[in-house]
Amino acid sequence: MSQATAPSLSTAPVGATAQQGSEFTPLLRKVRGRGLLERRKGWYARMISVNLLALAAVVTGFVLAGDTWWTLLLAVPLAILSARTAYVGHDAGHAQIAVGRRANRAIGLLHGNLLLGMSYAWWNDKHNRHHANPNHIEKDPDVGASALVWTTEQAAVRRGFARWVTRHQAWLFFPMLLLEGIALKVSSVQDLRRQPVRERAVEGALLALHMAGYAALLLTCLPVGKAVAFALLHQALFGLHLGMAFAPNHKGMDMPDPAGERWGHLRRQVLTSRNVRGGPVTDWLLGGLNYQIEHHLFPNMPRPHLRLVQPLVREHCRDLGLPYAETGLLDSYRQGLRHMHTVGGAARPE
Numbered sequence: 001m002s003q004a005t006a007p008s009l010s011t012a013p014v015g016a017t018a019q020q021g022s023e024f025t026p027l028l029r030k031v032r033g034r035g036l037l038e039r040r041k042g043w044y045a046r047m048i049s050v051n052l053l054a055l056a057a058v059v060t061g062f063v064l065a066g067d068t069w070w071t072l073l074l075a076v077p078l079a080i081l082s083a084r085t086a087y088v089g090h091d092a093g094h095a096q097i098a099v100g101r102r103a104n105r106a107i108g109l110l111h112g113n114l115l116l117g118m119s120y121a122w123w124n125d126k127h128n129r130h131h132a133n134p135n136h137i138e139k140d141p142d143v144g145a146s147a148l149v150w151t152t153e154q155a156a157v158r159r160g161f162a163r164w165v166t167r168h169q170a171w172l173f174f175p176m177l178l179l180e181g182i183a184l185k186v187s188s189v190q191d192l193r194r195q196p197v198r199e200r201a202v203e204g205a206l207l208a209l210h211m212a213g214y215a216a217l218l219l220t221c222l223p224v225g226k227a228v229a230f231a232l233l234h235q236a237l238f239g240l241h242l243g244m245a246f247a248p249n250h251k252g253m254d255m256p257d258p259a260g261e262r263w264g265h266l267r268r269q270v271l272t273s274r275n276v277r278g279g280p281v282t283d284w285l286l287g288g289l290n291y292q293i294e295h296h297l298f299p300n301m302p303r304p305h306l307r308l309v310q311p312l313v314r315e316h317c318r319d320l321g322l323p324y325a326e327t328g329l330l331d332s333y334r335q336g337l338r339h340m341h342t343v344g345g346a347a348r349p350e
Contacts (some may be wrong), residue, residue, distance in 0.1 A: 024266040024297070027316045031298065036309050040302040044088075044097045048107075051084050055115070063221055071222065072230055079237035082181075085111045086118070086242055087287030087303075093124045094299045113206035117214065119188030121195055121203055131299055135255045135272040143255070147176060148340065151255070155346035163347045170341035173247075180239030245285070248276050248329065249292040251336030269296035270317060274335075275310075275326040282329065283307065293324065 031037060058078050065071040091097055092108035105120065112120040126141050133139035137151060145154040148169050158166045165172060188207060192200050218227035254271040256263060263271070276282060276290035283290060291306035294313050301309065317324040327335070 023264055023320060027266070027297075027312065030312060031301075031309055034312075036305045037298065037301055039097070039099060040304055041098070043302065043304050044091070048088055051081060051088065055081050055085070059217065062217070065221075067222055067226070069226065071226070072233055075230055075234040075237060078234055079241055082116060082234070082238045083241045083245065084287065085115050087245075087289075089116070089118070089120060089123065090127070090287070091303055093120065093127060096300055096302050109202065109206055113188075113203055114210050116184075117188065117207055117210040118184045119191055119203050119207065121199055122188050122191035125191075131296060133256075134269065134296060135250050135253060136258065137255060138258045142250070148173070149343060150251075150339075152343055152346040155343050158347050166344050166347040169344045170337045173337060173340060174240070174244075177240045177243035177247075178236040180243045181235035181237075182239070184239070184242075244333075245287060245289050247336055248274060248332030249289060250274065252339030253325065266297070266320075267322065269293065270313075270322055270324065272296075273325065274332060275324075276329050276332050277326055278329065290329075293326075 055078075058074055058081060062071060062074050062078075065074065088097075089108045089112040092104045092111065095101070095104050097107055098104050108120040108124070112118045112123060130140050130142045135143055137143055143150040145158075147165065149155045149158065149166055155166050188203075192204050192207075195203060214231075218230060221227075222230060250272055253274055256268065256272070270293055273292045273296050275293050276286065278286075278290055288303040288306050289295065291310055294301070294306045294309050297313060298306075298309065314324050
């Protein structure tokens, strides 16, 4: 189905809303019965510890390498570990790691604000709105018109340089991801004005501490030119890696009609999400986000349980006759870029 004009894509008959609401209940009952919603504190403790030790090893190598252009090679593992750090903050925001809100927030602030310079509160607010209404053009901030657009209606009203970007957005998508690491930091600082005073003080202080520590580390070990080069390379690779992990999840999938029938939780999450096939390496690189359907159905499910619940979800969708989208990583990018190219056609001259 084409999402270019955000049509009504509900496959349920009129009057089936109540029935849709009950479609998720049997699956939820089965998942709870198997204990798949229970926390995996030990798994997360080991994973977080390994990630922090790996970060410390890269920083140590950076300090020992000193003033040489070879130091720039360390931007590659640092970018990968930065994405791993972001995944931990993501899981904390979904309360996957600990039971209490305070513990998850502390983990999120450590990994988001302090280690990455990315606001935990900003990310949580934006990401939770996305989860509540994925691909909903009026409610999901991830499909709002910004640098990129997702419907022909958004594309048709673009003007000036923004219209040129829209025309070529499929070609520009991956190059633009190189700016995502910096964009996340800018948005985090801008969001401080929205936050309550006490939250703003904590978030702002940790963001400032991150920036000061990051700059001090680079400028202590490298001259200004090399320090700037390292920072740009690190942030570019971090943004690219993180963007490539999130890109396959929803782009080119169904977009609910705002004026149409309201979908139940199961359909709202399954029809708008796409899984990426793969093994342990894919799971590691994408931080479990390759099980996007399962993650959206059970957002507080611990990451290691997502692959375990997948057969249950797939079987449940098959019994209901509900499409279950799953493809390879490269094909997921192809589908997303094709959608972006189609949408961008509305800004191209006829």
